[in-house]
Amino acid sequence: MNEVTMEEQDREISDLEPQENSSVAAENGVMLVVNQSRVRPPLSVVLATVLYLAEFVTAAVLCSMYRKTNDVIWMGFTITFMLVPAFIIQLTLTFIHRDLGRDRPLVLFLHLLLLGPLIRCCEALWVYFKSGKKEEPYVTISRKISLKKGQKMPMEWEIGQTERKLATHRNAFKRTAVIQAFLGSTPQLTLQLYATIQEKYIMPLRVALMIITLISITYGALVCSVLAIQIRYDSYKVRLRLPAYLCMIVWRVLEIATRVTALVLFSTALMHWVILVGMVNLLFFFFLPWAEFWAKKGSLTEGVEKNFSKLGTTVVLCVFTLLYACINMFCWSAVQLDFSHRELIDRKQRWGRLAAYYCVRFVENFLLITLWYFFKSDFYEYVCAPLLCVQLLICYSLAVLFMLLFYQFCHPCRRLFKHNIHDCLHCVCCHTRGSGARARRGKMPPSYSTAATMVLVPEEPLELLGPQNTQPREQGDRETVDMMEAA
Structure with missing residues (x-):
């Protein structure tokens, strides 16, 4: 009975792992898994950017309405909860992408205008759409060397380079989504709900801001949960x-x-x-x-x-x-x-x-x-x-x-x-x-x-899974599959 259970568990894992887009090669007794699937679009980057811009613009318009009605207290708190997380997000993106030591004046200027997430999103989309069309310089040199030897340049090299660039953007926006959610959206939602109850009437723009902030907080909490799984089980590829x-x-x-x-x-x-x-x-x-x-x-x-x-x-x-x-x-x-x-x-x-x-x-x-x-x-x-x-x-x-x-x-x-x-x-x-x-x-x-x-990697004990499911992941593919993309 135990053997049947183990077989069902092993079959369950192998059925869920897509094998049609990967190739396996053996060299010196070591199994190498090569992922040949397309580059995944940076949907999480786009979603985080849309939530950031939507909340920022809605809060700014609401502040102008508070100014017209002389609600100085509501306006002051709304501006604070709008600008403080935006400023921290700019510092986070600049720190992760190491822009202070690089000659990128336009990017730094947009960060000063609190538009850093927008330019980063455009960069991620540009990397995604140009993937497969333009090779990196070191790839071109490697291709020339391979052609001289009569070998064919594997397409996975270029895909892997693009994925690494997109992974940097995804990791950066995961952190900014958490910052936006709990340093900006949470106090903003609390403030606007309190103002609604105290003023005893419902303002449509205020309700729209509360809905956007609730979506942002939920997304940030989901990112926290997935990041916790990724860090705790870093040796596994989890979907x-x-x-x-x-x-x-x-x-x-x-x-x-x-x-x-x-x-x-x-x-x-x-x-x-x-x-x-x-x-x-x-x-x-x-x-x-x-x-x-x-x-x-x-x-x-x-x-x-x-x-x-x-x-x-x-x-x-x-x-x-x-x-x-x-x-x-x-x-x-x-x-x-x-x-x-x-x-x-x-x-x-x-x-x-x-x-x-x-x-x-x-x-x-x-x-x-x-x-x-x-x-x-x-x-x-x-x-x-x-x-x-x-x-x-x-x-x-x-x-x-x-x-x-x-x-x-x-x-x-x-x-x-x-x-x-x-x-x-x-x-x-x-x-x-x-x-x-x-x-x-x-x-x-x-x-x-x-x-x-x-998928188990060699550093973990192999007895946790069946023998046919102990293939290690491709080197460098240690990032949990993006949340909304996997869904």
């Missing part, structure tokens, strides 16, 4: 299918919308106390990685580039920690910081922290909604307050449910978990102990995932 994306979208939308609504409702009743709640959350998640780092007695120079001084390293890590704290204020970040590690990310799947986060967050939301119910103003006399409270709690419970469904059925690396949601719930509900629990702990649980594609 998420449409059910996994749908499950994550519902999970993130419900979680973020419920959290923002609870904070806004609480602020309308107890405005000064919400500042205390926000500062406690922000400071706790900001100092938590630093406390763990100091407990480990690590060195700051080990985690960041060698060119940085200790002051520069500290500044970069503080900004990184601030972004991490802002993410955890509204939703689960899916990653844990570890400054003693070279990649600054803890690779372990810590189920205890995940459970503690959602339990504490559920209790906190419940307390915020309860306090709002007892101290609400007369404006809500036409609203069924008990029904609204129950709806918010149900929505957050549904978010937790979809999170559990994702980790149980749709996580791409589900079969690599030693314990999963099903095992934890079975242990808690049935109180299984003794030899039966120890026997289950020694073997891997059955796979429930149908949304994964994994």
Whole structure:
């Protein structure tokens, strides 16, 4: 029976991995997988750019309307939440592409105009559309040498060069999407929802800005989840299918919308106390990685580039920690910081922290909604307050449910978990102990995932997968397939 199960699992992986677009060559006993598929379009770059421009333009038009109506407070906060993340995004793109040491005055000028994402998107599209038409100089020289020897220049060399260029743009825009989502869109959504409730009327442009910011936050949360999977399982080539994306979208939308609504409702009743709640959350998640780092007695120079001084390293890590704290204020970040590690990310799947986060967050939301119910103003006399409270709690419970469904059925690396949601719930509900629990702990649980594609590389133990599925990936192809493109 175990042999049949293993055969089904191996067949499942091999069926999901497209083999028609790859060729395998053996040399000195080493298997080489060559991907001959077309260059993938940079859809994630385009999507991040469209969200950035849409939110920036809508916020600017809304600020002009606030100026006409003399709403100085709303205008000031809207401008702040519009310009601060835009400025940080320009610095991020400039740092990743190393433009300060290059002669590119037009690009730097557009960055000063806060149009850096637009020119980067145009660069990515230009690289994509010219792929296969114009060769790189070193490729042309190599082709001449190959022709002299009577050999044929493989097309994969040019495709690989283009993919590496596009990978730089994709990685840069993944980070800018997270920055835009949690340093700009999240406070912007909270502000506009608070202004709508306080002014007691719905402005169409304000509603449009709230919809755009909610889409941006959801996309940023999805990027966080996929980046966490990519970093934690860096030795595997992972493809998420449409059910996994749908499950994550519902999970993130419900979680973020419920959290923002609870904070806004609480602020309308107890405005000064919400500042205390926000500062406690922000400071706790900001100092938590630093406390763990100091407990480990690590060195700051080990985690960041060698060119940085200790002051520069500290500044970069503080900004990184601030972004991490802002993410955890509204939703689960899916990653844990570890400054003693070279990649600054803890690779372990810590189920205890995940459970503690959602339990504490559920209790906190419940307390915020309860306090709002007892101290609400007369404006809500036409609203069924008990029904609204129950709806918010149900929505957050549904978010937790979809999170559990994702980790149980749709996580791409589900079969690599030693314990999963099903095992934890079975242990808690049935109180299984003794030899039966120890026997289950020694073997891997059955796979429930149908949304994964994994290819093992030589550094990982080969016994995790079947022998026919242990082909290593092409060198350099270590990036997780783009989120929306795979969907």
